[in-house]
Amino acid sequence: MASLPSVAVNGNLKLDQEFRKHPTSFLPSERSTNVSYQKSHTVTTLNGSSEPKSLDFREALSMIREGENVESTYYVPVLQQCIDKNSASEAKIVHAHIIKTGAHQDLFVSTFLVNVYAKCGNMENARKVFDNLPKRNVISWTSLMTGYVHSSQPEVAIHVFQEMLEAGAYPTNYTLGIVLNACSSLQSVNLGKQLHAYSIKYQIDFDTSIGNSLCSLYSKCGSLESAVKAFKKIEEKNVISWTATISACGDNGEAVRGLKFFTEMLFEGIEPNEYTLTSVLSLCCLMLSLDVGTQVHSLSIKLGYELNLPIRNSIMYLYLKCGLINEARELFNGMGAISLVTWNAMIAGQAQIMDLAEDDLSAYQSGTEALNIFLKLNRSGLKPDLFTFSSILTICSGLVALQQGEQIHAQTIKSGFLSDRVVGTALVNMYNKCGSIEKASKAFVEMSTRTLISWTTMIAGFAQHGKTQQALQLFEDMRIAGVRPNQVTFVSVLSACSQAGMVNEALGFFEMMKKDYRIKPVLDHFACLIDMYVRLGRLEEAFALVKKMDPAPNEFIWSILVAGCRSHGNFELGFYAAEKLLELKPKDTETYVLLLNMYLSAGRWKDVSKVRKMMKEEKLGKLRDWSWISIKDKVFSFKPNDKSHPYSADTHKFVESLIDQVKSLGYESLESLEVIDEDEEQTLSYTAYHSERLAIAFGLLNAPNAAPIRVVKSLIMCRDCHNFVKFLSTLTGREIVIRDSKRLHKFVNGTCSCGDFGGHL
DNA sequence: CTAGGGTTAG
Structure with missing residues (x-):
């Protein structure tokens, strides 16, 4: 043709x-x-x-x-x-x-x-x-x-x-x-x-098949109102008409409205079919409503769809979305015939769980679980498709599993699915998250067509790697290409400016967003701006913005201020912000740790012990310091002062020798005030064996020469370790990437891509 | 007419 x-x-x-x-x-x-x-x-x-x-x-x-x-x-x-x-x-x-x-x-x-x-x-x-x-x-x-x-x-x-x-x-x-x-x-x-x-x-236009098609056309193009209008015009609405409208609501994120159509349909005496039921179940996924999902499930059994595969897939996905991993797995194992969609739902579900995971350990577990499922799928004889690849690449991003990611990259080329824009975008993101900005931009350049999300991903990648100029240049290129930035794009643009301390530029983009693009600022945009002021030590301006911002500040905003005030020694403002934070997020370990650190910095020892007592009384969970590194196909994890590994003695010794060596380069260990692990009731924890140091040392001992070291850490890096790793990158001549719970750090030759922002370290 | 995919932030 x-x-x-x-x-x-x-x-x-x-x-x-x-x-x-x-x-x-x-x-x-x-x-x-x-x-x-x-x-x-x-x-x-x-x-x-x-x-x-x-x-x-x-x-x-x-x-x-x-x-x-x-x-x-x-x-x-x-x-x-x-x-x-x-x-x-x-x-x-x-x-x-x-x-x-x-x-x-x-x-x-x-x-x-x-x-x-x-x-x-x-x-x-x-x-x-x-x-x-x-x-x-x-x-x-x-x-x-x-x-x-x-x-x-x-x-x-x-x-x-x-x-x-x-x-x-x-x-x-x-x-x-x-x-x-x-x-x-x-x-x-x-x-x-x-x-x-x-x-x-x-x-x-009142014709049923035309109306049905119009309804889904407008829905896919993002215009739900036109879709509903087309539906209402239909004189003889059939199951398809109703189903098209219900899924139109789902596709446009209006789950509740979709459910209303569903009940209306039942009221009219129209019997839902398998298509309707799967659409309704996907509404439940959107709302994370297990309750409604269960009712729909019973209804589908009543209507004779108990063994229907699409419906089973949807139920399984709903379970995963709601975090019911065991129920999902049980269903998965009990399914006689499964399809590629079943596998994909399983993998995408793990990605979801990973995203929602409270702590990094469970995130890491669902990630590895997903990789295992992917292996099984490959062995099953079925061929992964574009859905599989985009999900599994996202999993690799979360795990910072560069080697697996590269293998999958090869697989996407062979199978031809790399040409898909979503797969291409997921690949760019994978390289971003693994700290490989060069490969990310190569993958981006090689895409034949790009979506808004592709551009945004790449801009975010440059921003994360501290490449402000490239980020802003790409933003210009994107506009020249006629792609309209959205709210998320501006978050990345603002954070790029924030990292570089470019106040005027940031404010300019903020205005551009509101005036030229009519995008209403959300908390994230304000967070970037406030973060920028705080980095520069311009706390008064940060506070002024917090006071007048709309929407009102949330706990994130306040915690930026608390941490910033602490590192700039402005305790008066700091305690005010801490109070606000405590109001919004009480009974939370992180809140208390922030507070505790502030008292420690201010030297208010009585308050320190008071907070400690409160934490005990509230039975708050502990923040666990935990790092992992993947070498070849294996993953090694480390706790602070970890002595559990058979190889830990060597690793510990090596950390000691590294510390000695960087001292000759000018490293001085700071007395760390951070409370990282409360397990041993230490007043001040000993930073020499923070988990990432062990993971890095292990990597240096066991990864191939000159290979970059990539570590994931469950908490925020402390200042001392951050400084230590900077020296380490000079000493070893290696690229060291650490993704902590807040950001990506790429250490090369004594500098870090995060711009050495002390506020949260 | 149906189930499964990609982006940001602190």
């Missing part, structure tokens, strides 16, 4: 001229004759009864003998079976038989054959048969288009539509529905709107 002129997708099809030739094709009478053609064609079966009988297709074929008086309709039930079984290979056998008996001369049979190949996804054969048709009619055109839409070639479908109009064929309501579906896949609102306009003009 020749490449499609771009005008067909984005521009004007000159529908008016084409349709004006045949305006009557939209009239209901015309429509019904078209539709009835297919349905009224009587199915005469071999035994003469008018009831179609279920037969094995080979058996059926053997009864149609060459040379005998072949009725073309003999083939109908046989071909129908191919469709039901979705078997293109069986269709080929029947096709061969048809040619032998000469039945391919029959227009009805060959038209049906186009439909069979299209439905079974063999578009080459569908097109071949179509091209050899003695005569084309609306059914063969529409069958061909349906096939292209279902085999993810919507642009070809639209091209076929164009051909059809040029050939002077009459589109039916069903044809228009299919073209609208193609528009949805292409996100081509323009063409969709043209078709909509014509359906209004010829007064068929």
